[in-house]
Amino acid sequence: MITATKTASLRQKEIVNQYIQELDKHMEDLRKGNAERTFEIKDFADLLHIHPTHLSNTIWQVLGKSPCDMYEQRLISLAKELLLSPQTSIAQVARQLDFDPSNFTKFFKNFEGTTPKKFREAVLA
Template sequence: MNNRPKEISEKFVQIIEDNLQDLINGKSDDYLDIHTIASMMNIHATHLSNTIKDTTGKSPCDICNEKTIELAKALLSTDISISAIAYKLTYEPTNFTKYFKRHTGMTPSIYRDGLLKENT
């Protein structure tokens, strides 16, 4: 059995996670796009996209969004301001709020308030 598609998908996820950590840690200012990631992996962007879709059932964009929201939620459990989180993730604060709400059904501040209530 050919494990290459699984390896490609795992490498893609690792690159996304590393890029998000680099953004948060100030080591990068750019959110990598599919073409850049494909180039880093020495494959064509279409092949990368199709492989990820075939192995995970999700588009590369869906995976990026999931990982970004996962990290945003973790950051919202800290005392970092919402606007600082937005900038770290390469968003203007108002766009980050819209993005977060589109993917979670609530604003970052409502999410954070819910976390605070859980911990009291």
């Protein structure tokens, strides 16, 4: 599932793979509207029965990025996917991803350099 660095132990690779699996499950729950809220690193660490700092350090050591970076990248990808449906308002997409609509616009623009509305208009034009 991952291509880890040569120095990563089997346990580190296992932790990263488990995190990715849980992240995928959570994104699917968000996509389907089955998630009550977005997870934090602590939630993922609890699922893996490890300390949040250990999870963060392990992912950083193995992949060279933080679990937050991975989470945000997946969240942006999901947001872009949901924005492709013109029947769903941007506010609905924001709420589905557990954002206040104005905060969602700021979050999206920070990563994509454009607002969700302009993204949707450009893609669906």
